[in-house]
Amino acid sequence: MEVEDARHDSQPAVFVRASELMAKGDSGISTGYSELDEVIGRLQGGLVYLFCGGSFVDRLVHRLMVRACAVGKVGYMNNTDYYSEKTLVDLDMLASLSKLEGMEPDDVLESIYFVAAYNAQRQRKVASVFAEMVRSEMQTKLIVIHNAPMFLVDPKSRLKASESLNKSLVIVYQLAARMGIPVVVTAPATQISKLATHRPFGSSWMRHSARVIVHFRETGNEMRVVATLIKHPSRPAPVSFHVSADERVNDKKWSPSKYVQLLGEEHRRAFVELERGAWETERRACECVSLLPFDTMNLTASVFVMKEIWRLRKRLEELVSA
């Protein structure tokens, strides 16, 4: 058995055939933003993606989690200050993005498992617990470590916090590489001087270990974000490009969420399945317009109701005048 294991371990896992790579070209998780996908590709298993910047990074993370939930589970490691907020997950954002992606928010919430590190001291232990969960949950398709360098903010304890961060990341990265799960790490951006390019705040090791680093900067236009590719194994960097932040343009999906809430729990899932099948053709047809099927139905109903109101009002006027 040991011989068998040793033989298995000795296989050079790093070499992959070009044909396999070609076949894999379409695999991985799309970020949901076509411009970003074009530059960094889909998120590939075992690689570490470091995204830094402001509020768009939050939105990107939420979207990635929702998209990953469509194919499996998501492991989410939360790094927040205990006193300000319990988790960085914005449930409203998650729900709206779930609807946009044609998924039930409840299913998404069920598919995301999380652990919370509220201080540097706990971060390493939390990483171990998290790794244990990832190991046991074979369906994990994405790992998110949100705001990883959170505890490095205090300059007094920065050294210890940095050590704890690196050790935590090592635990998660090793497992992710072994299990072929993409890891998304987020961090705030920092700038050494006004002329220098932005870079992720955090430990040097955190930056070195990331395969791809992208910085996002919000512009005056809410619908557009300037992204800067800071690090990439095969592309020239730094290079800036625009990302359209309007999810509706990128992807239009049908969402039954608002309506199924009216049904009982036991029939809900069956209804969703039936309805999804029944409206599949309409959904595809509607992908080229900005109206959703249910919106169309609502609109039709509203027009009909308005027509009835006008008819009744006219009749009432006639009666009054008579």
Added chain:
Amino acid sequence: MTSFVGWLLDAYIQSEEAALWFVDLDGRRVRLTAVYSPFFHVKPRSQEDGERLTRELEACAAVDSFCIEPKRTSLGSCHLEPLIRINVTRTKEFHQLVRGLEENDHVSDVYNADFKHVQRYLLTQLQIEPTSKVVVEHDSGRLVSIERVDDSMEIAPPPFSMIRFRTEVDVPSGRISWIEINTERGQVRLEGLEKEVIASFLNYVELEDPDFLFCPKCEEEYNVLEARAKATGVEFELRRCSDAAQVRGQGSLAGRVVLGDVFYGYSADKWGIAGLVERARFAFAPPGLATRWKSNRSIDSRNCFELLRRGYAIPRACYFECARSLSELMKKDRGGIAITPEEGLYENVGAIDFDSQFPSIIIKERLSYELQGDESFRLIPQVIAPFTTKRILLKRIEGVLQRGSDVRRYCRQRIEALKMIAVTQYGISGCCWNRFGNVLTFEAINEQSRKAMVVAKRTAEHSGFSVIYGDVDSVFVSKKDASREEYEKLAAAISAETGLPASLDRHFKFIGFLRTRDGLVTALKRYLGITYDGEIEARGIEMRRADAPEFVKRFQASAICAVLDCENLEEVRTLGVRRGRELLDAAIRAIELGAVDTEELTVTKCLRKEPGKYMVNTAQRSAALQLIASGREVRAGDSVQYVFVDVDHANHMCRVEAKISDGMNYDREEYTKIILRAAKTVFSAVGAELETI
């Protein structure tokens, strides 16, 4: 060998041994010393690592001796693990040795390493809570034996004495202008030349010989005093013996204690030595530390004591939480239940309260950090059960003690201190800074609280009562013509159904629930009422605000009494409202005639930030700037007092006056507005509009 009965006043580590101070029954202060041997435990990674480690320890000069000791290392587990106990030669080398071993490749974990030396001595060697009553045997200044005497039912505090002092520093020169001393006998202000002021203060302390020194700014004020004494050439000596002062950190001053500024549930201003004693005993810490540690440290210290005496080794941190789904978090991360009241005035209402609800839930459900494992021992219930029981007992005793007596005051101080001890256990249970903190425990306590509220509501409704208002641990119920006995019976029924102690806290003759200040919805914690005993109860209104002038508070209390002290609802709306209006007219007349004492119109506000950092010209900022201009030192956290003199003045500095003196002119229009607002609150509770009365 001689012996005495006394109280343990203070403990500290001095020259590799423990120094203990006692106050005996005759009021004598006695200093004894005892052996202190610092130690900690390490867990080797494997047996082989253990062998290598022992060879390294043999060669280490800082190690006095070492041996193998079986210890429990995991909360909730009965499993014993062989750890190496390392006795350290000198306290100075302790932390260096711990650090070295933490980085040693053969060491898996280090235990019992993060206590203060005095804490380690108290927890592991003396094992007696500071301030406890004890029987001591000693020989030539050395402690021979010590035994705790049970004084848990004594209400008066031990005969420790305290003085409170406040120094006034002139900002430009940094000199001390005066020192104000408060004792139980009265107040003294020392003024004059700085050198004389300091010398007089030192003389005063020598003469009074207090055990506790308390100054509002704690060590900072003490340091200023020490520095100015040196600068003026006064010999600064407050110690009782030649031991080194350890004011910084633990407040020990060789026989005296400079108290810290953390007072939970009691106040040093009210000579709350009884409360301080409860806190020190719970925290297993000398009074200086007990008034410096916040709740988390105090609870941790007690937790460690309970675990150490049961054969546990204390790790640096534990982690019990597991990964879970966001949907589970959404379901479980909820607080207690609140039932919003309907606005209006109600007659004959009973407020049924769960006594110490969270601690009772913890004890009943045996909820602790370790939710699984060894059933025979649960840490939190074990820690809080005696303190919760004592509080409930003291509450019963308080009811029969004479109002206004010293004993009743001491009893209240103890109750308040014990309340904070019990309540903070709940809050700290899920805290990330708690060594054993577990969010799941915190959520489980909340869940049980919600269940209790639902059961209480259902029980009340089944008994024919209507639930008017509920707030986590209390329900306000009403039933037409129900007697006090019926309410008490309902409380007993709720207690039986929930398994938690519940009692009729207040029986209101009338209670009025108010809307929020913006008037949009009924507020949760905003009501006023009067009980059948004639006591006024109010929440969230002007008279409960710390910054409201005394005149306004007094007026509102009398107005509530005048309006609500009637026979029935109809009388409240006619006679009561008329009496209230008369009171209002009299108050407005007094303001307009300038007949109100300026002291009574003083507004007291706490500065939330440094005066220079305020973005808006608030009244408290203007007052603070006035004080600074007059040479006073004012910082964030300080309270400032002021009187409105002209709120419409173009210059914000002229709107208030911080230097309050008798007979000064105040802004009559502004104070009339304030009094009208207070009256409007009272009238709106009974459904009357001020404009139409």
